Amino acid sequence: MPYSATRAMQALELLALHPLAAPQVAASLAVDARTARRLLKRLCDDGWLTRSDDRRRVYTPTLRVAALAGEVVRRAALADAAAPHVLELAARLGAPAHLMIPSYRWVLCIVHSEGAETRRGIHEVLPCHATAAGKALLGRRGDWRESVLAAPLARSTARTLVAPEAVREASAAASARGYATEDGELRDGARSVAAPVCVAGEFIAALSAGVPEGRTLDGAGRIVAGCARRLGDALADR
Numbered sequence: 001m002p003y004s005a006t007r008a009m010q011a012l013e014l015l016a017l018h019p020l021a022a023p024q025v026a027a028s029l030a031v032d033a034r035t036a037r038r039l040l041k042r043l044c045d046d047g048w049l050t051r052s053d054d055r056r057r058v059y060t061p062t063l064r065v066a067a068l069a070g071e072v073v074r075r076a077a078l079a080d081a082a083a084p085h086v087l088e089l090a091a092r093l094g095a096p097a098h099l100m101i102p103s104y105r106w107v108l109c110i111v112h113s114e115g116a117e118t119r120r121g122i123h124e125v126l127p128c129h130a131t132a133a134g135k136a137l138l139g140r141r142g143d144w145r146e147s148v149l150a151a152p153l154a155r156s157t158a159r160t161l162v163a164p165e166a167v168r169e170a171s172a173a174a175s176a177r178g179y180a181t182e183d184g185e186l187r188d189g190a191r192s193v194a195a196p197v198c199v200a201g202e203f204i205a206a207l208s209a210g211v212p213e214g215r216t217l218d219g220a221g222r223i224v225a226g227c228a229r230r231l232g233d234a235l236a237d238r
Contacts, residue, residue, distance in 0.1 A: 007031065007039055012048060012065060013104045017125055019058035030151065077238060078205060079111050079120045082197075085207060085231045086113040093220055095210030098123065100133035100194070102141065105148050107133045107206070129167050130156045132174075132182035132194035133208040139171035139180070140196050140203035159184045179221035179228075180206075193221040195228035199235045207231060 007029060014020060014028050026036035040059050043049040049059045082099040090097035090113040099111035109123035128134025128148060138145040149164040161167050174180035179195040186192075194208035207228045211220045 004039070007035075008043060008048075010104050011036075011039055011043065012061060013106070013125075015049065015059055015061050016065065016122075017106075019052070019060045021056055021058050025059070028151075076110070078235065081235050081238065082111050082205070082207070082231055083113075083118050083120065085227050085234075086111045087116075087118050089207060089209045089224060089227050090114060091116075092223055093209045093211065093215065095212050097207070097209040098133070099197075099205055100126075100131075100137075100208050101205045102128065102134075102137050102144055105151070107131055107137065126186065127154060127156065129153050129162070130160045130182070130186045131208070132180040132192045133206040134194075135167070135171045135174050135180035135182070136194040136196045136206040136208075137203060138167065139173075139175035140198075145171060156186050157184055157188050161185065177221065179225045181217045181221060183217065191217060193217055193224045195221070195225040197228050197235070198232045 010029055011025055014025060022037045022040055023033055025040065026033045029036065040049060040051070044051055044059070047062060047064050050062055052058050052060070079099065086097045086099050096112065096114045098109045098113070100107040100109050103125065105128060106125045107128050108125050110120065112119045112123040126134070128138060138148065145168070149167060153162040153167070155162050161170055171180070179193055182190075182192045184190065191211040192208055193211055194206045196203040197205040197207060207224050209220065209224055211217055
């Protein structure tokens with residue numbers, strides 16, 4: 001993908017989280033402010049973004065982005081195959097479950113299940129270093145991990161891992177175990193587990209679920225790892 005197209009996609013991912021001004025986009029993408037402004041103007045001209053008229057001059061994605069993302073997710077074989085496994089995971093652990101994919105410096109939920117209901121679509125975007133799903137994938141995607149760690153990491157709670165070496169150690173431990181854990185790193189008191197989904201040697205996604213009181217992280221981790229293996233096998237057979 002050409003450099004300009006890569007930066008355009010990264011900018012859209014950033015702005016999908018919240019509106020930002022050009023200097024903020026420039027800092028996040030590690031480009032100079034003039035380059036960021038040219039990129040954002042082009043995306044506005046093409047109908048992907050709008051810019052506010054107030055003094056902040058922040059950029060926001062248009063519904064064109066939402067329509068494209070929603071259509072991609074609806075048609076994705078991954079989301080179709082994952083839906084029953086996400087539903088099973090939610091039922092077995094008695095907590096919300098998700099299918100997460102890597103997205104620049106985050107993990108993006110494209111299948112969400114809570115109770116007997118499963119929803120496909122863009123559910124939420126979370127920082128990869130502060131989540132079980134992110135750590136499960138960081139341990140298996142070395143180039144992505146190092147690109148994430150090249151920039152400062154934001155702290156969500158007092159327990160968030162922000163030192164690059166600590167994130168490397170946690171993701172390596174997750175790879176060795178077969179599942180990652182999260183204990184108050186994204187939200188105080190919240191726990192979750194996740195395991196990567198492998199198809200033809202490539203780790204393309206992670207299954208993740210919350211862990212309610214009364215369950216151990218290790219016990220829940222073994223359950224999610226089993227679901228992830230079955231999903232990988234189902235995708236390989238397609």
